[in-house]
Amino acid sequence: MEASLKLYEESHLIHAFIVPNYAEPEGLLRDTIKRLANHRNAQTNYVIILAMEASELGHGAKAESLAEYFKDSFLHFITTVHPADIPGESRGKGSNVSYAARVGCSEMIRRGVDRRRVILTISDSDSSIPELYVHELEKSFNQADDPYFLLYAPPIFFSRNCFDVPAAVRMTDITWSAMVMANLSNSRGIAFPCSTYSLSMVLAERVGFWDTDSDSVGEDMHMMLKCFFKTDGMARCQPIFVPINLTNVQTNGYMSNMYARFVQAKRHYNGIADVSYTLRNAFGLPATTKSKKSSMYASPTFWIDKLIICIKVLEAHMIPVTSGWLMFAAVPLMQFVLFPPHPMVAVVDPADNPILTSDFYATLWNIVKIITVFLPFPLFGTLAIYEYLHRFVDRELYRKQKSESRSWRNCFDYISLPIAAWLFMTIPSTIAALKRLYKTNDQYIVAEKFFDEERA
Template sequence: MMLTWACRCLPGFSLIALALLLLLAFSDVLNAPRWKGVFVPPSYSPAKDGAWSSLSRAQQCFVVYAILVHLHMFGFTLRLSWSLFRVFKKTKHAFERRITETPPVSPASSRSSWSSRQDYSEKHPSESIIEKPSVMVEEIAEQQEVIHAIILPNYGEDLNTLETTLNVLASHPRAQSQYEIYLAMEQKEESAPEKAAKLTAAFEKSFLHVRSTFHPSGVQGEIAGKSSNVAFAARRIVEIHRADLKAEACNVIATVMDADTHLCRDYFTEIRRMHYAHLSEAERSIYCCPIIFDRNSHESPILVRCADLLWGFAGLSTMYPGSWLAIPTSVYSLPLSLAEKVGGWDSGPTAIGEDMHMLLKCYFETAGNVVSRVVYAPASQCNVSSDRARGWRWTLDTCLARYRQALRHMWGALDSGFAARRSISYLRFDHRCLFLRPRHFLLLHMLWEAHFLPCHLVILMVFSTAYTVSASATSLHPMVAWAFSVTNILRTMGFLWMNLCLVLYERWHALCLEARMQDMREARLADTGCSQRVWYKPTYLLERICFPVAGTLFGAVPMLHAVVSHFWTDRLVYRVSKKPTFSSLVDGVLPV
């Protein structure tokens, strides 16, 4: 129990350690005399052995760590620019690969898969299951295809949001023959049964199956929210396909997505292509894709828009070509056999960041042998919005909603504790081969970058600025002054390089938006939302200077809020962020 708590609080302990380092390294500030309220630190003179040796151990650690943090910050922008540069070409190729591929497989396994679903239908007549005509059965029996079990978790989501998402999925050519839809709902939501019935009636002819699951409330050790809904739905999917799983003939890939996510057909065809192209690794592959906010960002407050840009960049920065591990954000897929092998999805408080948590679980349960594959067909997302009338109250409410969403995202820092416990367990049982592998150090580095770096960077920036303002140039130790100078240069270079990343993002955004809107025109869907980016407009030019503010307000601050809260609780009340509705396209977007 104590180990679990200590691991859970690792990011918080790191903040305490950083505060102690600053206190020890610059204790002279506390003892320095004041002149008109300004600290006057004592003057330093280099020692005979050099400036470095005249530093205390704490000051030496500060210099090294401050430069290390800023190097990682700048390294993030370099890695992101490489990802953005390559993702444009990769995405373009994915859109151009709209060719039906027929893998050579035996008809027997397909009949087995179909019969298992029929058996389940007979045992559970109360569930909404589409009965397909015999022609469809024969078509599937002729050649086995990947079946996509799509989990759509929702808790308090607007019916219009769910309808639009399902309309987009239903427009895919393979929806009727290969998509199983699972509406993963929460039992304590009073309107859930009514919503499930309406959606099932509306879409039962559009998909292979449409089913609803209701996560029961009050289960000990579980929380209401996306992770528990997904876990409950996944157990039902495993039960349905139990016969095929036992026979090792299951060809089902589970996909988890947000209620407002719009996936293009290329997402599933790319998974299918990679599945058959890497059959030897298919059973331990997890697929993830970049996310793009291209539906209502033109009308979102600039800080909210910048925060979502940075959130998308965080996941995209791990998806560069050759990356060993890519962190999924909101949308990901994995074989049902792999999900069953690792024990399914967790539903406790620690799993609130269920996308990263499932990747970590697959990583440790496969002894680090999970294969991460990037699907270069981005998932379209909405920026949060408010249901108030336009004005300053709408802007404030939208920003507050985005902060609550950011706090839920940053609550996922609990995953660092989960990874620490699992790493310790491997050391305990003498599995050093995993702990010493380069990809394990990469995993730990990504967790440090996600859950430690944001707060540490902001604290160091604020401290260095305050210290240099309080102290005169002559009173600064030369090595400390040099460290401040280097970190200032790295921050400036990072700022400029991030502007380059925004330039690269513009063309990728235009490519993705054009492809999605073309699909919507062909499907005659006019209520999906569309947001063009015109780089020379003032609102988009302001992004070039506002992203550091947004990163602090919706990144470092909620992270600090989360990791401090973890000292006494790991539970967070799941609150759904309001999503906009699109009754018609507005001015400034592409016509349908």
């Protein structure tokens, strides 16, 4: 352990934290950056790239205030201002991150920083990044066969204000966290980062930084997909098993808080654009002659990986939009069709109904009904594991008292799961999928996050 810590203290790597934000409370940004300033190597190895939006009223004063507050806390503190009128761009986190990365990397190189030493970490404005994450990131980077082809992804965690939001909001984010953790377990490195993640400057430059068009709304998943396809399958996702603590969407008032989470869910599910992007790049016509040649001679393993990544993207975006309707409507609808309440609405004549005339199909129908009852059980098992993990992380990593973490009383939160599933998954994902058919660019609305600076 002492040798490991000594290696970290003598690190030669430069960590550039890109903090994109738009209309976020200054107190929240100060708290997020202050947590990084408390790391032991912050003054010698950390660079903050504060990514502001030109369209935000008062962004300049906010940036100057933060730069002055942290002027002696980091190796460099760089502020970028993303213009609002760049042709062809879709407003959102992706375009802001792309601009900040390009400008920030150019500025670091101008100041004499070696690009091969730089690791870019994309942080949300509310990401609480522990020092252990940076330590484990460096450990993975130094042990990797080729660290310049890896995206480093931690699990996400919601524990900063979880007891200040409605149970349905709390359960939505808990379920989201559990799914992200499950996604990171892929042994082939085909997984997707969420919210906060890291990659080398070398890889970011190789793939042309982040995309900024309407196909790249889900910037975290999209960047992994872009790296995978631009490197002919060499780029992989490396999990870093240190959770990043985030803030639940929070506003004043119960119903307004529920609505704010619904708005955030709609924005998240606009990432369905990645379905067409993935299928087009995996099986469509290559954009250049060079990529066409490489596709022709791609190894069988690469084709298997492309198939896997397509399945995982479809899983991430198609299950939310279909599962609710299938679980709650499929069996009742089939019951209505096969066993109508009145002969006038009969679609299938009883004499031709295979379930009534064949023992085999009758047994098959009963099996289908039984399976639908047990479909949620894998999710319940995953959430049971998460419950234990949540309390363990609160206690061991964040040093919270037992009274400050989840307890057996929070098991009653699960009563709100049906509400959370419909309101924050099925309905917003359905809206996003339908809207994608006729409107590829949407207004970017940031979910409100209340922050009590005195309490923090």
